[in-house]
Amino acid sequence: MKSQTVADARITRWWWIRHAPVVGDGGRIYGQADLDCDCSDIPVFAALGRMLPREPLWLTSNLARTRQTAQAIMTQRADEESACTPIKDFAEQFLGDWQGLPREAFFAGRRPQAGSYWFGPADERAPGGESFIDLCARVEPAIARLNQEHAGRDIVAVAHGGTIRAALRLALGIDAQTALAFAIRNCALTRIDHVALADEAGWRVGFVNFYPLG
Numbered sequence: 141m142k143s144q145t146v147a148d149a150r151i152t153r154w155w156w157i158r159h160a161p162v163v164g165d166g167g168r169i170y171g172q173a174d175l176d177c178d179c180s181d182i183p184v185f186a187a188l189g190r191m192l193p194r195e196p197l198w199l200t201s202n203l204a205r206t207r208q209t210a211q212a213i214m215t216q217r218a219d220e221e222s223a224c225t226p227i228k229d230f231a232e233q234f235l236g237d238w239q240g241l242p243r244e245a246f247f248a249g250r251r252p253q254a255g256s257y258w259f260g261p262a263d264e265r266a267p268g269g270e271s272f273i274d275l276c277a278r279v280e281p282a283i284a285r286l287n288q289e290h291a292g293r294d295i296v297a298v299a300h301g302g303t304i305r306a307a308l309r310l311a312l313g314i315d316a317q318t319a320l321a322f323a324i325r326n327c328a329l330t331r332i333d334h335v336a337l338a339d340e341a342g343w344r345v346g347f348v349n350f351y352p353l354g
Contacts, residue, residue, distance in 0.1 A: 149335050150291045154283075155192055156304045156330040157296065159205040160184075160212065167243055169259070171235030171269070177205035177326075179212035184327050187352035189216040191329060196294035198222050199286070201230040201303065209327070210298040224298075229282035232300035235259065236269020255321050258302070262316035272302060273316045279306040287334050304330055311343035323349055 160177040162170060179185065192213070200206035210224050238246065238259065246259070253261070258272060265271040286295065297303075301324040309319035311332045324330070331346035 149337055152287050152291055152334040153294045154307065154332045154334065155196065155294065155296045156307060156332065157188065157209065157298045158301055158304060158324050158326050158328055159209040159298060161326045162205060169235055169238050169241050169243055169246060171239045172203065172232055173239055174203050175205060177208050179208055182216070184353055185212045186216040188213050188327065188329065191352060192296055193294040196296045197290055198224040199230065199295060199297040200224045200226050201232070201299050202226045202228045203231055206298040206300070227282055229278045230297065230299045230303050233272060233275040233302040234269040236266040238266045238269065257323055258320045262320055272320060275302050276306040276309055276316055279303055280310045283307060283310060291336060307332060308345070308348065311345055325349055325351055327351065
């Protein structure tokens with residue numbers, strides 16, 4: 141029986157980018173509220189453009205801030221003119237009744253979480269909304285489907301902090317609560333590769349939360 145080599149692997153390279161900073165939130169929780177983002181920091185988008193591969197598949201969520209960020213990056217790549225495919229399942233966690241609440245007052249009334257960058261524990265469902273576990277349950281099947289449909293490609297996915305934490309949870313095989321310990325900065329890049337062989341598949345994490353201007 142022939143042994144498998146690196147040449148036999150189908151490697152799908154995921155380049156995850158969190159959207160640019162949101163404007164107009166007024167210090168309030170926004171979740172899936174469709175707010176614009178600030179794309180004025182041209183050096184950041186130029187640096188991201190230099191890091192990304194040529195002719196990738198461009199994906200965003202269905203929210204405007206991810207499309208605006210992707211367009212800002214493509215504008216800095218003179219040879220790049222690609223359509224972005226929106227993936228609704230890549231939207232940020234729907235925070236239900238929490239959306240629109242002042243952040244400062246919200247956190248003042250809650251117990252601090254020592255090991256988390258999120259609004260609540262992974263299993264806490266926002267009233268009328270989702271938990272982080274719910275978010276993982278829609279993000280991860282979408283990633284699996286895209287791995288099959290676009291095996292071996294470079295995929296640039298401009299998404300959200302929660303979405304990228306869900307991708308890391310999948311890649312590392314960790315529980316959802318542990319995934320909330322990752323910091324995901326606006327415009328930071330996270331690289332995750334899916335490696336598929338004939339009889340097994342796995343993930344490699346290249347880097348997490350890399351900000352292109354240091």
